[in-house]
Amino acid sequence: MEKHLVQLSKTMAYVLRHDPQSHGLTLDAEGWVSLKDLLAALRQQRSYWATLKEADLLAVLEQSEKQRFEVHNGKIRAYYGHSVPTKVEKQPATPPEILYHGTTPQAANLIEGRGLSPMKRQYVHLSADEETALVVARRRTNHPIILKVHARKAEANGVRFYLGNDMVWLAEPIPSDYIQFG
Numbered sequence: 001m002e003k004h005l006v007q008l009s010k011t012m013a014y015v016l017r018h019d020p021q022s023h024g025l026t027l028d029a030e031g032w033v034s035l036k037d038l039l040a041a042l043r044q045q046r047s048y049w050a051t052l053k054e055a056d057l058l059a060v061l062e063q064s065e066k067q068r069f070e071v072h073n074g075k076i077r078a079y080y081g082h083s084v085p086t087k088v089e090k091q092p093a094t095p096p097e098i099l100y101h102g103t104t105p106q107a108a109n110l111i112e113g114r115g116l117s118p119m120k121r122q123y124v125h126l127s128a129d130e131e132t133a134l135v136v137a138r139r140r141t142n143h144p145i146i147l148k149v150h151a152r153k154a155e156a157n158g159v160r161f162y163l164g165n166d167m168v169w170l171a172e173p174i175p176s177d178y179i180q181f182g
């Protein structure tokens with residue numbers, strides 16, 4: 001992705017996941033804001049974004065390796081990653097048998113004791129396959145640990161799962177009974 005689009009993507013993620021108020025915006029219950037409002041807010045933020053166009057926001061979606069944002073009916077939202085105080089409503093869904101979580105050795109130790117927690121985000125984030133989990137873990141460590149989550153079993157016992165995008169699943173806290181360590 002072009003360099004200026006990377007910066008734009010990071011700001012979009014910050015606004016749509018963590019702090020819409022910093023840009024005078026409010027997410028609706030499902031995390032949407034109007035594309036026009038987001039564009040107007042970004043244009044004011046930096047002088048070199050003064051002529052930003054809707055096409056630039058759409059280029060972020062098209063050129064990114066990860067599916068982070070969704071556009072529909074003139075609105076945009078982040079698929080996952082939220083930390084805003086009001087929990088965004090996600091669509092509950094039945095997960096595949098197994099999902100994966102990529103993390104650090106230190107966190108894996110803690111997770112073995114107390115299970116997977118959302119930490120600073122609203123939901124626990126899980127990967128649909130091991131390769132994706134590896135990429136997630138490598139953001140934080142050169143010694144990635146991939147945990148296997150028995151998602152279907154956890155769901156059958158009351159843990160809720162939600163659709164993020166095709167590669168990312170979201171969940172409520174997952175007790176360690178459903179997690180395979182090594």
Ligand code: HQG
Pocket residue numbers: 066068081102103104107110111114115116117118119120121125126135136140168
């Ligand atoms: C760990 C990125 C201690 C957890 C990625 C992780 C993903 C615990 C960290 C998405 C714990 C939270 C989310 C416990 C979990 N004790 N540590 N009980 N339970 N942890 O960033 O899953 O590029 O909030 O293992 O690719 O790393 O931003 O979650 O290390 O898809 O689009 O606490 O964000 O996508 O870290 O990443 P995060 P994550 P983007």
